[in-house]
Amino acid sequence: MALNDILKHMPSVGDMLSDYKSTEEMDFINLSQNKVLSAPPYSNPVENLAKLHENNDNIKINFDHGTTTLGFIYQGGVVLAVDSRATGGQYIGSQSVRKVVEINDLLLGTLAGGAADCTYWYRVLTSECRLYELRNKKKISLAAATKIMNNIIYSYKNSGLSMGMILAGGDMNQVSLYYLDSDGTRTMGKVFSVGSGSIFAYGVLDSGYKWELTDEQAYELGRRSIYHATHRDAYSGGTVRVYHVKKDGWNLISEEDCLDLHRRYEAEKKK
């Protein structure tokens, strides 16, 4: 018998303690099971992740976030309007975030809160919606899609995710609008605005909103609401995007820099 064979039967320090082993397998479990994330090596991530970052001398982990988004229903369908700024701390991480996620050709969603949180879970939702189509030979309804999303989000309640989403899309031959957030809220409604600049958007939106708006009036109301939010909220800005959702699908209506909008509205005031 070779020496090596004997050694195989000897107890090893490494066998007794598995601590040296890699955490890799669990870290990327989401690559095969997209709804499962690896658990942190400490309890209560909301508080302890915070402590972890607090104790650092000069480390500040800033995740991209900050937003104004809105959506409302009127006689012609749904209008979604969003800004495009992402801030990490006081630093503007990006002025070109696409905050409307195109889930499929009927469904749209907006993202507010943690950018990574929202984009990741929207991607999961997109795959769930496609799987539903393949299994059932029909498009998923908005009610069902939001329920799937809500169930996922609720399972991560109190773990520190930060998301506020408005979803719009065709649902049983009508268009509807839902609001979801990381607390596990899921509500259907007519007018929603989400994000740090939402109060400013609501001010404009509520004063101009009525069911009978024409398409053009509705686009302009959404655009103007976001513009005013970018003007008053430091965490919102960049490009104002407007989408129109109808029973048979959605359209991108406009993408305008808020500086251009500012100049246009200023010129209109002077007339």
Add this chain to the structure above:
Amino acid sequence: MMSNNGVNFAPFWHNGPAPGSFYNFPQNNIKSNSAIDEYGFQRNGGPITTGTSIVGVKYDKGVIIAGDKLVSYGNLARYHNVDRVFKINENIILGMSGDYADFQFIKQYIDEIILSDFSADDRIVLKPKDLYTWLTRVLYNRRSRFNPLWLDMVVGGMQGEEPFLGHINIRGRSYTNDVISTGYGTHLALPLLREYSEKGPLNEETAQQLIQKSMEVLFYRDCRGYPKYSQANINANGVTVSDHEVKQNWDLALSIKGY
């Protein structure tokens, strides 16, 4: 969170933004709660029995690693004749600083690897880069479990014809360089070593002298230092581990007056 003229609105949703203010991401709003143990569970605090600096120098044909022979217990000079520099096999030398118990644990496991490597008798022998990478993974995985091995290690050796010198710390942060030092040595020995190494490759004799000088400086200025040190020298001719002592000279002390 920003205040709005003294009026504090509630956030829209958990961790969400209050009207007109920023998202309350967990790490941006900290409630200090010192009664709770760090991260929710108790860990063995930190290093107890420790070794101080290790100095490593790469020269044109080999590597020298040196470290003094003291292992301290807090402020107590506890063990006076302990090797902290080791020959691992014909290709590898290793120096440790940090917690000596943690080192004994990892050394036991390294010895097992060397034993099974030897007994395989396949003429493939562990090289310094292999051990360096392995130690990096072990230390990183332990830090990722919040149960770190409190170690700062310097791996040296011959990677075939080429000398190799690498450093791994408690978090598994690793790098290779021509001169490496741990602990107080980063402040006291490194500037001295860099002054020479940055001019081009050293020869064995200068490397030897630099190590001697570094150990001298470390003995005089590091409170946890010690005059006796061991050094491992590796090159194509093999490994030699030898004991040395700093030639102390305190004559200077008599001439210092005034405080």
Add this chain to the structure above:
Amino acid sequence: MLGINQFPEYQVPGAVQHQFNPYENNGGSIVAIAGDNFAVIGADTRLSAGYNIFTRNHSKLFQLTSSAVLASCGNWCDSDTLTSILQTRVRQYSDTHENKEISLNAIAQLLSTMMYGRRFFPYYVSNILAGIYEGKGYVYSYDPIGHCERHTYRAGGSSSALLQPILDNQIGLKNMEEKPTIPLTVDRAVKLVTDTFISAAERDIYTGDGVKISIITENGVEERQIPLRKD
């Protein structure tokens, strides 16, 4: 287990308390620019923590395929781990796809998903991925938990806030009334990257020593190294 935490009255400044922190800021800056049919990505070569410089010749660039290079900096042990796992997956892809190389956009998404997998114990790294896909140059940047966005130019790492405005001005031509029309060639992009690093080395203690630049074109990846201030 008994520890100093059980004896609050002894928790005075004199009593040494060792607190383990899994994160360490190793600094470093990275910049990438995408052109019509090329991409340029650069990273400085300093590895440091606090006021210590560990090494002056430390590559933060990782060539993943013949048309994709990743730059990663921040907490070096996290960068090291993340990139080596990514490199393994890139290799696995070609091994299971008849030696076909994984495309740039697939790497971009894979990296995002991997980083989000550690949502509750993030890799503290700043990543920028640059390369070409179907003949066009692309740059992707990431936040620590995997939010991925496509850009034409991007700065990351310790002096990102210093470098990004230079690029906004020189390439993005942001908020200019009269925009100059200077074509973005490989040479100009390389010069810009070099210049931004020279500026960063002047003002950021975590950036310096040298820059490694990778130029990604249809012909593969060309590497250059330029020395910087060593103070």
